[in-house]
Amino acid sequence: MQKDVADKILWGKKNKTSVIRLFIEKKCSVFEKVFVPKESFFPIPKVQSSVLLFKKHNNFQDIDDAKFLELIKKWFAEPRKKLIKNLLKAGYTESIVRDFFEQNNLSENTRGEDMTVELWCRLSTLI
Secondary structure, rough: EHHHHHHHHHHHEOOOOOOOHHHHHHEEEEEEEEEEEEOOOOOOOOOEEEEEEEEOOOOOOOOOOHHHHHHHHHHOOOOOOOHHHEEEEHHOHHHHHHHHHHHOOOOOOOOOOOOOHOOOOOOOOOO
């Protein structure tokens, strides 16, 4: 695949997470196996390539994929805003959201891109 897409899956944009990265991380561990320079192809394309290995795991199999994806998409619709405000704006129960932040020692300034897949899965089960 194109190197920029592979990088987005592996590290996100500027080492921040993304919808695609979170969803894949929920299902698999991903490793870059080979970097393929554009000169390896004929005709030479304009982009570099990467080969990724996706190893399926069962860490979060009890979390509903559709519900998880809906939740992270709601936050990433406005990624510059604080997570708590996006969740409340999306209609999630304020007491549940605030309890989640308190139980996980998250600041009200936390943004969704700063959360791990584990935290997103935990949040998904609560709301």
